[in-house]
Amino acid sequence: MxxxxxxxxxxxxxxxxxxxxxxxxxxxxxxxxxxxxxxxxxxxxxxxxxxxxxxxxxxxxxxxxxxxxxxxxxxxxxxxxxxxxxxxxxxxxxxxxxxxxxxxxxxxxxxxxxxxxxxxxxxxxxxxxxxxxxxxxxxxxxxxxxxxAATNVTSAALxxxxxxxxxxxxxxxxxxxxxxxxxxxxxxxxxxxxxxxSPNKESSAPGKPPFFAKHHTALISLLALFFFFYVGAEVAYGSFIFTYGKEYARLPEAQAAELNSLFWGSFAACRGAAILFAACVYPATLILLSLASSVVSSLSLVLFNQQHVMLWIGTTVYGASMAAIFPSGISWVEQYTTVSGKSAAAFVVGAALGEMVLPALLGFLLGRIPHQPLLMYLALCTATVTSILFPVMFKLASSTGGAMVRKQRIRTHGEIDDCEDRQALLDSVADDAEEDAGPEENESEIDQWNDADFEVIEMDDASLTNSPSKTSSPPPDIPLSSQVPSSVHPSSSVTSSPVGASTSSVPKLSDSPRRKVLFDREKND
The missing domain is CATH 1.20.1250.20 (MFS general substrate transporter like domains)
Known part of the structure; x- marks a missing residue:
């Protein structure tokens, strides 16, 4: 505005x-x-x-x-x-x-x-x-x-x-x-x-890591040159189409103004329609279609510059073809390299220089070479130059470095999304398990462990009663048996020793593997 x-x-x-x-x-x-x-x-x-x-x-x-x-x-x-x-x-x-x-x-x-x-x-x-x-x-x-003024009032009041x-x-x-x-x-x-x-929320959010193409500087420079010709042609056509229609095509002033409005109207309408197309069409595809339409329409305007019908049709198509190039170009280059503030300033300055230079150059040439369709020549030349520049930029961006950057960026985004989805799934499963696990299950688990402890104690008492060394002091590992369920030791009872080995039963019991297992279990608990 x-x-x-x-x-x-x-x-x-x-x-x-x-x-x-x-x-x-x-x-x-x-x-x-x-x-x-x-x-x-x-x-x-x-x-x-x-x-x-x-x-x-x-x-x-x-x-x-x-x-x-x-x-x-x-x-x-x-x-x-x-x-x-x-x-x-x-x-x-x-x-x-x-x-x-x-x-x-x-x-x-x-x-x-x-x-x-x-x-x-x-x-x-x-x-x-x-x-x-x-x-x-x-x-x-x-x-x-x-x-x-017609009634001879002094002109000082005007x-x-x-x-x-x-x-x-x-x-x-x-x-x-x-x-x-x-x-x-x-x-x-x-x-x-x-x-x-809320600085904590922003600081905790992971930012997108910067990815720069191998030929980042050359790519941004070519894009600035691309926008120089594109924006210059857009502003020049919108500024001089009224003069062209009135002076060269001999249109009435009202029709020349309508022709100017038609150019900007088709430009704005197709830029609005490009919002929907950009959701399902790649930026490179939009750029190629726009460049092809601009070349065809500008060539038709040059070849049939004396026909009024072609002037109206060509102006409409040319305005529509210029609508989506600038935003699609920015979206396209973002796929291959990070557009920082300095990078954006570079191609915005290129567009501003084109807006200054090309309309001024066209106005200068119109004063020197009148009665020639210079506006249409400028439109055709800029459309041709931009159609050559974009394949060069695409080849440069699709080189080994640019392709690896694009794949790495897509893979990084995909891994981040997968990690977030996986973590969300695990959290939801854990929450559901906590909600489903009520106090009854917790009590049942406690009862199972207590029953197992009592079984181990009873088995140990029975083994000590049947043992020939029952008159001796109880082994020091009996109190530890209450810490382990019976499922850990399939046969928890101690095998009875021969009668002659009664004097060595206690040391063997204290050094048994069962003792070590119980001791390790106690340490873990």
Whole structure:
């Protein structure tokens, strides 16, 4: 919402500063510079600070910039505010992607699509808020201003009337968007307070071990270059399709505006549909289908650039094919290597540079080479380059190191899940056994052991009575016999000795194996 609201309200911002649009166009460069700086800063801070706290502060800073923009009367102050909002948006973009990957891991496909669908939804809603909800009063006042000019009223009142209308109408869109962002920042602060309130639970939870591919740096660099061409083509097509339809295709202004809306509408709709597809389709498959569709549609737009029907169909297909590439690319690379804060900052900066360079290059070429379908040439070239880059990245990621990392990650997750399931099963079985074992079973076990003890004592007494050495002192192992059940010794009675061996019966009894077994049993008990 913060990104797309600047375009529809640019004229009102210029009027609010008493300047022309050309004199404040530098605010786009200020925002892009702040966005790049915020992406780099967010990549560093995200590895050091709690993610919820960082995102909460970034959104709070964004809401402050949005609240202050309508009341800004100085060009330098406006440039500072726009740069501040750009920094916070860079932090949000980098931190949001990394937080989602850290939360969901390999299962982040549908959630990543949902995150970027919210970007497209915000870009679709903010112009409606700026022009449809708060634009009626401005148009009515502009009409009254033109009628006043027709009756020869002094032209000095016109800037005041127009300035008043701009403050009262479209500028309030910044306040509404700022309030919405402030509410979202409060939610992140609540998440941070809840997470800090239970540190033991978080510290005890095992984190996902980082896995880095063998060619991690090269893979992230190629992905940043991939996003450079992809995002640059997306922004360039969305920015210049209105001019292309009006100047080159000779469409009426209303139809050119509808063509522009069709591109962004198909883009947002297919990004929403990609949430469902990502749950059952691999990210690499989505990327390949999107790249093939973009190549076919851009080639058709180049070959049939004079036909209006093909322009409408090709724009629709091209917008749909561009929808799922960025989130699918992030989900795909997460399968082969860990996307840290610095890694996410790298490809976000690449996307921001593409957003700056390619539209500016196209605008420069349109001024030098008019009446040529340069927009369609750019779309075809970028689609071809990205279609070449992705197989190279796939080959690099599927090398020995990348394949081993992916298998190790899947095996680690599987072992963790199996251990958790096994432990849960054992715990449930133990709980059921404890619940089933009542006091009756415990009493029966005690009775069995007591009966066994009495049997052993009776057998020992009988053996001593029948023994010729009964007049002698009882052997010292008799009291120990009460400690062992009869099941341990199948024949617990002592074999009677011959009459002549009466003098040696006691030593033999004390050194018997039965004595040793009973002694060991007593020690164990």
């Amino acid at each position: 913060c990104i797309s609201v600047l375009g529809p309200t640019l004229e009102d911002l210029a009027t609010n500063l008493n300047k022309n649009i050309s004199n404040i166009s530098y605010i786009f460069a200020c925002r892009a510079t702040g966005y790049i700086a915020g992406s780099l800063l967010g990549g560093i801070l995200f590895d050091l600070i709690n993610p919820h706290l960082l995102l909460g502060f970034a959104m709070l800073l964004t809401s402050f910039g949005m609240f202050a923009t309508p009341f800004c009367k100085k060009a330098l102050v406006l440039a500072a505010l726009v740069s501040t909002v750009g920094v916070s948006m860079g932090v949000l973009d980098t931190g949001g992607n990394v937080l989602l990957l850290n939360t969901w891991g390999d299962q982040a496909g549908p959630h990543m699509q949902a995150l970027h669908f919210s970007f497209a939804l915000g870009a679709f809603v903010s112009p409606i808020i700026a022009k449809l909800l708060f634009g009626h009063e401005s148009s009515a006042l502009d009409q009254s201003a033109s009628q006043t 800037p005041f009337l127009h300035g008043k209308s701009s403050i009262l109408t479209s500028m309030w869109a910044y306040v509404v968007i700022g309030a919405f962002i402030l509410l979202a920042s409060l939610l992140f602060f609540i998440l941070y307070s809840r997470s800090s309130a």
